[in-house]
Amino acid sequence: MDGIHDMGGMHGFGKVEPEPNEPVFHAPWEGRTLALSRALGYTGIWTIDQTRYGIERLPPDVYLTSSYYKKWELRLENLLVELGFAGADEIKAGHALRPGKQLKRKLTTADVPSTLSRGSFSRPAKAPARFKAGDRVRTKNIHPQTHTRLPRYAREKVGVVEAIRGCHVFPDTAALGKGDDPQWLYTVLFDGRELWGESSDPSLKVSIEAFEPYLEPA
Amino acid sequence: MDHDQHHDDHHEHGSELSEMQLRVRALETVLAEKGYVDPAALDAIIEAFETKVGPHNGARVVAKAWSDPAFKRALLEDGSKAVLSLGLMNRVGDHLIAVENTPKLHNMIVCTLCSCYPWEVLGLPPVWYKSAPYRSRAVNDPRGVLADFGVTLPAGTDVRVWDSTAETRFIVLPMRPSGSEGWSEEKLASLVTRDCMIGTGLPKNPKEVA
Numbered sequence: 001m002d003g004i005h006d007m008g009g010m011h012g013f014g015k016v017e018p019e020p021n022e023p024v025f026h027a028p029w030e031g032r033t034l035a036l037s038r039a040l041g042y043t044g045i046w047t048i049d050q051t052r053y054g055i056e057r058l059p060p061d062v063y064l065t066s067s068y069y070k071k072w073e074l075r076l077e078n079l080l081v082e083l084g085f086a087g088a089d090e091i092k093a094g095h096a097l098r099p100g101k102q103l104k105r106k107l108t109t110a111d112v113p114s115t116l117s118r119g120s121f122s123r124p125a126k127a128p129a130r131f132k133a134g135d136r137v138r139t140k141n142i143h144p145q146t147h148t149r150l151p152r153y154a155r156e157k158v159g160v161v162e163a164i165r166g167c168h169v170f171p172d173t174a175a176l177g178k179g180d181d182p183q184w185l186y187t188v189l190f191d192g193r194e195l196w197g198e199s200s201d202p203s204l205k206v207s208i209e210a211f212e213p214y215l216e217p218a
Numbered sequence: 219m220d221h222d223q224h225h226d227d228h229h230e231h232g233s234e235l236s237e238m239q240l241r242v243r244a245l246e247t248v249l250a251e252k253g254y255v256d257p258a259a260l261d262a263i264i265e266a267f268e269t270k271v272g273p274h275n276g277a278r279v280v281a282k283a284w285s286d287p288a289f290k291r292a293l294l295e296d297g298s299k300a301v302l303s304l305g306l307m308n309r310v311g312d313h314l315i316a317v318e319n320t321p322k323l324h325n326m327i328v329c330t331l332c333s334c335y336p337w338e339v340l341g342l343p344p345v346w347y348k349s350a351p352y353r354s355r356a357v358n359d360p361r362g363v364l365a366d367f368g369v370t371l372p373a374g375t376d377v378r379v380w381d382s383t384a385e386t387r388f389i390v391l392p393m394r395p396s397g398s399e400g401w402s403e404e405k406l407a408s409l410v411t412r413d414c415m416i417g418t419g420l421p422k423n424p425k426e427v428a
Binding site for chain 1: 356380
């Protein structure tokens with residue numbers, strides 16, 4: 001979706017302001033929110049792409065004015081209700097009013113160390129890769145209302161395939177809870193001028209990780 | 219939500235923090251009562267992210283690459299496999315890619331769409347990495363972003379920005395600073411900052427550390 005989250009190349013947000021000696025969490029609830037998100041992810045009730053789409057669907061004003069973990073917390077509430085794992089009345093009450101659904105698994109303390117590494121998003125390919133390193137490709141001019149990982153700034157641009165990264169879960173499908181729909185993934189490299197025009201830094205190159213459905217031969 | 223019950227339990231400043239502390243506690247209560255989460259496991263996750271996962275792991279990877287050419291080749295060939303071989307962690311997720319800085323090329327990592335970050339080796343991302351200024355500007359004004367960090371690249375160094383738009387994750391292998399010849403891996407690791415592995419900083423000057 002062409003949402004506020006798709007920030008690449010926007011103007012007006014000001015300087016980057018690093019915080020010296022930044023703590024891991026700025027308040028206890030931030031860590032709690034992260035832990036709740038990870039523990040729920042472990043149960044298999046949603047995919048990582050569904051959670052990203054959950055953040056993207058927050059209203060733009062909420063997105064821009066909420067802290068990072070506040071967005072996570074709002075997203076958790078919304079997804080739990082949307083997917084039927086908790087009621088809005090329960091969240092409001094701060095207590096369960098009905099028994100929970102049976103989940104595939106539940107995170108225990110003993111499982112936590114194994115969740116400190118990322119899983120694999122590689123999946124068997126249904127067809128050979130359409131492109132190879134060195135191929136010139138053009139990204140499509142697509143504007144799906146739902147989740148996509150093709151950023152606006154890199155649509156309808158010509159780049160070069162730099163590497164094939166394997167066949168991966170396709171976020172545009174997985175975000176809708178419709179399965180893995182594996183697709184080939186490529187690193188596609190663009191000249192700054194292709195993306196930003198004549199005023200671009202001439203020494204700039206930018207790459208995106210592009211799924212095959214985003215690309216056509218150029 | 220029962221505000222009175224929790225009134226004495228929180229001491230944060232600012233209404234949003236207090237409101238959020240209560241809101242998250244209410245949510246956790248619902249989820250624990252429904253049998254979805256175990257509060258003890260939540261404690262363990264938080265402890266791990268506060269103590270075990272962090273940029274000290276990435277610094278060891280970089281220091282090893284600086285001092286062992288065979289490891290450096292392996293790292294650039296398959297980041298996940300090479301990092302696992304160091305034994306810093308029991309498992310390393312797939313798709314970790316190390317990108318090498320040279321005198322002619324400076325790499326910078328961003329996620330313009332959300333906050334994708336190589337957290338297994340760098341820990342949780344800092345607030346600025348997740349902020350609108352960084353995510354918007356890194357792809358079209360990386361030298362301006364570097365200036366915000368007080369970094370100026372030499373003329374003749376090109377900039378390459380990696381937008382983390384999939385599940386591949388990137389870590390920058392910075393250039394080893396001169397003046398660190400003969401240093402142990404442990405001492406080399408003390409030169410490696412989090413920011414230099416994102417590409418918004420450079421390693422420390424050995425004179426600062428020696």
